[in-house]
Amino acid sequence: xxxxxxxxxxxxxxxxxxxxxxxxxxxxxxxxxxxxxxxxxxxxxxxxxxxxxxxxxxxxxxxxxxxxxxxxxxxxxxxxxxxxxxxxxxxxxxxxxxxxxxxxxxxxxxxxxxxxxxxxxxxxxxxxxxxxxxxxxxxxxxxxxxxxxxxxxxxxxxxxxxxxxxxxxxxxxxxxxxxxxxxxxxxxxxxxxxxxxxxxxxxxxxxxxxxxxxxxxxxxxxxxxxxxxxxxxxxxxxxxxxxxxxxxxxxxxxxxxxxxxxxxxxxxxxxxxxxxxxxxxxxxxxxxxxxxxxxxxxxxxxxxxxxxxxxxxxxxxxxxxxxxxxxxxxxxxxxxxxxxxxxxxxxxxxxxxxxxxxxxxxxxxxxxxxxxxxxxxxxxxxxxxxxxxxxxxxxxxxxxxxxxxxxxxxxxxxxxxxxxxxxxxxxxxxxxxxxxxxxxxxxxxxxxxxxxxxxxxxxxxxxxxxxxxxxxxxxxxxxxxxxxxxxxxxxxxxxxxxxxxxxxxxxxxxxxx
Amino acid sequence: xxxxxxxxxxxxxxxxxxxxxxxxxxxxxxxxxxxxxxxxxxxxxxxxxxxxxxxxxxxxxxxxxxxxxxxxxxxxxxxxxxxxxxxxxxxxxxxxxxxxxxxxxxxxxxxxxxxxxxxxxxxxxxxxxxxxxxxxxxxxxxxxxxxxxxxxxxxxxxxxxxxxxxxxxxxxxxxxxxxxxxxxxxxxxxxxxxxxxxxxxxxxxxxxxxxxxxxxxxxxxxxxxxxxxxxxxxxxxxxxxxxxxxxxxxxxxxxxxxxxxxxxxxxxxxxxxxxxxxxxxxxxxxxxxxxxxxxxxxxxxxxxxxxxxxxxxxxxxxxxxxxxxxxxxxxxxxxxxxxxxxxxxxxxxxxxxxxxxxxxxxxxxxxxxxxxxxxxxxxxxxxxxxxxxxxxxxxxxxxxxxxxxxxxxxxxxxxxxxxxxxxxxxxxx
Numbered sequence: 023x024x025x026x027x028x029x030x031x032x033x034x035x036x037x038x039x040x041x042x043x044x045x046x047x048x049x050x051x052x053x054x055x056x057x058x059x060x061x062x063x064x065x066x067x068x069x070x071x072x073x074x075x076x077x078x079x080x081x082x083x084x085x086x087x088x089x090x091x092x093x094x095x096x097x098x099x100x101x102x103x104x105x106x107x108x109x110x111x112x113x114x115x116x117x118x119x120x121x122x123x124x125x126x127x128x129x130x131x132x133x134x135x136x137x138x139x140x141x142x143x144x145x146x147x148x149x150x151x152x153x154x155x156x157x158x159x160x161x162x163x164x165x166x167x168x169x170x171x172x173x174x175x176x177x178x179x180x181x182x183x184x185x186x187x188x189x190x191x192x193x194x195x196x197x198x199x200x201x202x203x204x205x206x207x208x209x210x211x212x213x214x215x216x217x218x219x220x221x222x223x224x225x226x227x228x229x230x231x232x233x234x235x236x237x238x239x240x241x242x243x244x245x246x247x248x249x250x251x252x253x254x255x256x257x258x259x260x261x262x263x264x265x266x267x268x269x270x271x272x273x274x275x276x277x278x279x280x281x282x283x284x285x286x287x288x289x290x291x292x293x294x295x296x297x298x299x300x301x302x303x304x305x306x307x308x309x310x311x312x313x314x315x316x317x318x319x320x321x322x323x324x325x326x327x328x329x330x331x332x333x334x335x336x337x338x339x340x341x342x343x344x345x346x347x348x349x350x351x352x353x354x355x356x357x358x359x360x361x362x363x364x365x366x367x368x369x370x371x372x373x374x375x376x377x378x379x380x381x382x383x384x385x386x387x388x389x390x391x392x393x394x395x396x397x398x399x400x401x402x403x404x405x406x407x408x409x410x411x412x413x414x415x416x417x418x419x420x421x422x423x424x425x426x427x428x429x430x431x432x433x434x435x436x437x438x439x440x441x442x443x444x445x446x447x448x449x450x451x452x453x454x455x456x457x458x459x460x461x462x463x464x465x466x467x468x469x470x471x472x473x474x475x476x477x478x479x480x481x482x483x484x485x486x487x488x489x490x491x492x493x494x495x496x497x498x499x500x501x502x503x504x505x506x507x508x509x510x511x512x513x514x515x516x517x518x519x520x521x522x523x524x525x526x527x528x529x530x531x532x533x534x535x
Numbered sequence: 536x537x538x539x540x541x542x543x544x545x546x547x548x549x550x551x552x553x554x555x556x557x558x559x560x561x562x563x564x565x566x567x568x569x570x571x572x573x574x575x576x577x578x579x580x581x582x583x584x585x586x587x588x589x590x591x592x593x594x595x596x597x598x599x600x601x602x603x604x605x606x607x608x609x610x611x612x613x614x615x616x617x618x619x620x621x622x623x624x625x626x627x628x629x630x631x632x633x634x635x636x637x638x639x640x641x642x643x644x645x646x647x648x649x650x651x652x653x654x655x656x657x658x659x660x661x662x663x664x665x666x667x668x669x670x671x672x673x674x675x676x677x678x679x680x681x682x683x684x685x686x687x688x689x690x691x692x693x694x695x696x697x698x699x700x701x702x703x704x705x706x707x708x709x710x711x712x713x714x715x716x717x718x719x720x721x722x723x724x725x726x727x728x729x730x731x732x733x734x735x736x737x738x739x740x741x742x743x744x745x746x747x748x749x750x751x752x753x754x755x756x757x758x759x760x761x762x763x764x765x766x767x768x769x770x771x772x773x774x775x776x777x778x779x780x781x782x783x784x785x786x787x788x789x790x791x792x793x794x795x796x797x798x799x800x801x802x803x804x805x806x807x808x809x810x811x812x813x814x815x816x817x818x819x820x821x822x823x824x825x826x827x828x829x830x831x832x833x834x835x836x837x838x839x840x841x842x843x844x845x846x847x848x849x850x851x852x853x854x855x856x857x858x859x860x861x862x863x864x865x866x867x868x869x870x871x872x873x874x875x876x877x878x879x880x881x882x883x884x885x886x887x888x889x890x891x892x893x894x895x896x897x898x899x900x901x902x903x904x905x906x907x908x909x910x911x912x913x914x915x916x917x918x919x920x921x922x923x924x925x926x927x928x929x930x931x932x933x934x935x936x937x938x939x940x941x942x943x944x945x946x947x948x949x950x951x952x953x954x955x956x957x958x959x960x961x962x963x964x
Contacts, residue, residue: 299886426694480697491704505893512889513865518858529939530583531659534894535597
């Protein structure tokens with residue numbers, strides 16, 4: 023196999039880069055150790071920042087967010103719900119910061135409008151009575167799964183290739199160049215070699231590990247962020263706490279639910295991390311001071327992601343590090359065709375891709391300009407199943423009583439699952455419950471896979487995709503993975519739901535035996 | 536008041552799961568004037584309909600109990616805190632025997648090996664150990680043991696059961712199986728959870744004949760036919776017999792996901808028998824409060840539309856279940872008993888409620904939380920003595936048991952129901 027550009031990492035940056043290069047006519051292959059959005063891209067609050075959050079401590083990020091969010095709203099409307107956002111302060115919050123906020127926004131050209139207390143409460147009735155200030159901004163919600171899937175789909179339509187579940191095991195060097203990349207396909211254990219002209223390391227928090235395989239040093243600081251998913255949506259718009267960025271100060275809509283985030287905990291390595299009970303308690307308590315309803319809310323899941331932060335100077339605390347990104351050309355370290363792009367955030371993914379593609383193209387001698395600033399992101403029908411709340415709308419409209427639902431919480435019909443299975447098979451990727459869940463809403467509702475996990479497994483047998491007792495080991499794996507997100511939020515009705523789930527999976531099926 | 540019970544009741548049972556039903560049954564059989572109260576129709580649709588006595592002990596070693604009674608003897612020795620140990624082997628045996636007889640009287644026959652657990656295959660294709668199964672499942676138990684040639688059928692639109700999955704998953708233990716997808720010979724109402732509609736439809740002889748016609752062409756060498764548990768809500772044996780007569784081989788049911796037809800069947804049959812015996816069943820009413828006078832409970836306050844209603848009794852049994860049933864409720868800081876705020880034995884902090892892995896063989900400590908009781912199954916107050924002289928507790932609400940992991944749910948419900956009723960009778964003499 024060979025390619026002009028090998029992109030390592032199928033998060034939103036790698037996906038955006040693949041599309042950018044493909045639109046410039048450059049051939050690329052995206053390799054991913056796990057699956058799409060397996061890292062930070064799949065574990066964030068789905069927030070398209072207006073920039074207002076960064077006005078006080080990260081002005082470059084603030085301006086980048088301002089420009090990029092406007093572009094994306096125009097070019098990728100299918101991935102965005104333009105909810106608008108509020109910055110709110112409650113009694114006890116720093117009044118100096120509140121007073122400074124509109125001036126800082128104006129300084130960076132970020133539109134902001136002060137609201138009277140009553141206006142804010144009318145817009146968002148769930149806000150606390152202790153509200154003392156509210157400003158309206160242009161924040162929005164973005165669906166990170168759809169965003170990556172659409173970018174990759176468009177790239178593939180222009181000749182790019184995606185290899186998931188393929189891990190980098192080494193780089194073959196020839197002088198100052200990487201000549202080939204060695205991969206191991208996790209399913210088959212087979213090793214493959216891809217001859218390359220350029221390599222891009224877009225592995226987020228893993229950028230340091232991947233770079234070290236090429237003998238390079240990329241100092242990454244890993245910062246864990248935990249978020250909560252509510253059972254029902256709490257607000258119409260994104261609610262930010264009007265204070266210096268801290269824990270539990272953003273509540274963003276995610277279609278039919280709300281996401282409450284985040285924490286910031288330093289990690290030694292980007293190892294898989296679990297949300298903890300103390301983080302969950304911190305988030306609930308902090309967010310409830312803006313939105314009291316969150317104190318008694320039913321949460322269906324918690325999740326944690328790892329932010330890749332850039333280690334600049336001697337900074338140790340995650341919050342004060344820049345949310346900006348870097349494109350490292352590694353030339354001083356003696357490599358002329360290896361680029362690392364890391365840091366950043368979902369709002370600036372397109373810009374990260376553009377800057378990276380500019381460097382790669384100049385090295386390749388490609389002069390075609392970046393087109394992602396002007397060409398709308400194409401939308402493939404199959405990717406719509408990632409959209410929260412869409413499946414119930416379609417189902418109600420079609421009223422097809424012959425069409426069984428495999429996931430009742432999110433009302434995902436069998437035909438949608440079949441479409442996804444067919445697509446996964448045509449690409450030769452592994453076919454399992456997690457891969458299907460990533461590309462749809464299956465398993466994301468309040469049962470968290472207790473029922474649909476089993477039904478999906480049954481359906482895979484029906485289609486002949488599973489044999490012997492393969493389905494059981496898949497189901498156990500699926501249940502153990504979802505447990506990470508459930509364990510810290512098990513109280514109230516979700517604990518009752520969990521009791522039912524254990525009675526089914528252990529009491530009846532005996533999966534633990 | 537007058538419309539619920541003419542006179543003061545002997546016993547009020549709160550809760551309509553298996554423990555509440557069994558308590559009411561034992562009380563009514565003993566001639567007590569009994570009133571059973573529940574807000575919901577109970578959790579029986581969630582019950583598999585299998586009667587577990589003890590399947591696993593010791594739990595952490597995942598040791599299968601071939602003989603449940605030997606298992607219970609060992610459990611009583613190893614875990615003196617377990618509710619079974621409060622009762623002793625003989626009472627549990629007596630309770631079990633009387634309950635099976637009660638079910639038979641109610642028209643539901645259960646089958647089991649003498650002094651040995653039975654093995655059957657669930658809808659997931661996994662093996663389940665249990666003590667007694669509905670007689671409509673029994674041919675499957677025997678079929679598995681003797682590795683008979685069986686045809687397993689499933690139905691279009693019934694997403695909760697796949698014959699192919701069943702056959703593939705259990706294949707190494709029961710190779711002589713074939714799967715066949717059929718179309719259910721009757722129009723169905725909903726989209727999902729079709730099993731209850733199917734069970735209702737099979738009450739009709741015409742639908743049964745059509746089903747037999749649909750099965751017969753695929754029978755070939757099959758010695759028996761397995762299907763999801765849909766053989767009627769009432770009279771399952773007669774429905775099975777009618778099908779068997781038409782297709783010529785035994786038919787067996789396979790336990791499915793909730794809502795479970797065998798669970799509904801248990802509820803229906805027990806409730807009908809209780810009503811025949813004169814028990815008063817109050818449904819859709821929330822028990823708000825228990826009134827007491829010193830160390831005696833005297834009455835239960837029931838929600839009655841906008842007002843309230845007070846029911847007096849000489850004794851009360853709490854069979855309100857756990858979190859799903861509503862007997863326990865958990866906040867972020869602690870677990871509480873919901874009706875009377877009785878002390879709940881529980882792990883010290885939420886951090887310790889659940890283990891890191893869902894399938895950890897040690898089970899989750901939160902599942903052993905619950906009410907602590909004395910030897911008469913009376914909940915304890917903080918001082919370690921019974922909270923009230925005439926308040927008893929039965930079923931999964933009790934502490935120091937993990938019925939899901941030990942596979943002792945029905946046994947726990949039935950034995951503690953029996954224990955509570957007899958403790959009430961003995962103590963009120």
